[in-house]
């Protein structure tokens with residue numbers, strides 16, 4: 001398989017630094033030498049340093065959940081790419097649906113972050129996905145197309161293989177309602193087609209497209225077996241080491 005599977009845990013606004021440490025230790029102890037699957041944990045900013053020290057030297061990589069696109073300046077409450085790099089983050093989630101819906105992030109704004117992250121050697125995980133209303137209105141593919149096209153504006157052929165896309169249908173996030181494998185594969189294949197149009201077949205085949213939204217050990221094997229599903233972006237099931245490790249094992253088995 002040309003694409004190595006990637007399992008990323010998005011801890012969202014959960015875990016103090018004190019609480020994050022044992023979770024990170026358990027993950028490193030059980031999977032820190034696993035090289036079959038790329039593993040990323042994305043704790044809140046306040047736990048980045050603690051978790052970063054724990055995963056250092058293991059195969060578990062550190063990711064942040066957001067960043068600002070400017071290098072520095074008067075942006076109270078914000079965090080720059082350089083600040084993340086300084087704590088040894090190598091990935092950053094951008095455009096998560098919770099950022100889009102609660103904090104008004106637009107595709108154009110998210111695009112600035114995508115290009116800024118790449119400039120700073122951070123790998124962006126660009127999150128896209130439709131709401132329930134958009135799915136019911138039949139506009140899923142159109143919505144996802146705009147999110148991908150605008151999100152990736154200005155990203156060069158040299159940089160695109162450092163980008164990860166995460167398809168997270170909003171109606172499946174935290175709801176226990178997972179997309180069917182057909183629904184997920186349809187959108188993943190569509191995104192791959194879009195990437196092929198934008199970057200050509202050879203590069204598009206190298207880009208990882210993750211599924212997110214109520215992915216659990218029980219439904220992961222079937223999702224991860226789909227041709228264009230290259231891993232998972234996990235919320236709830238990433239907050240407990242046992243389920244997160246089961247997902248890593250499911251990805252290793254699916255490769």
Ligand SMILES: O=C(CO)COP(=O)(O)O
Nearest residue numbers: 010173174213214235236
């Ligand atoms: O939003 C998600 C990951 O970014 C998915 O969350 P859940 O796995 O809790 O549905």
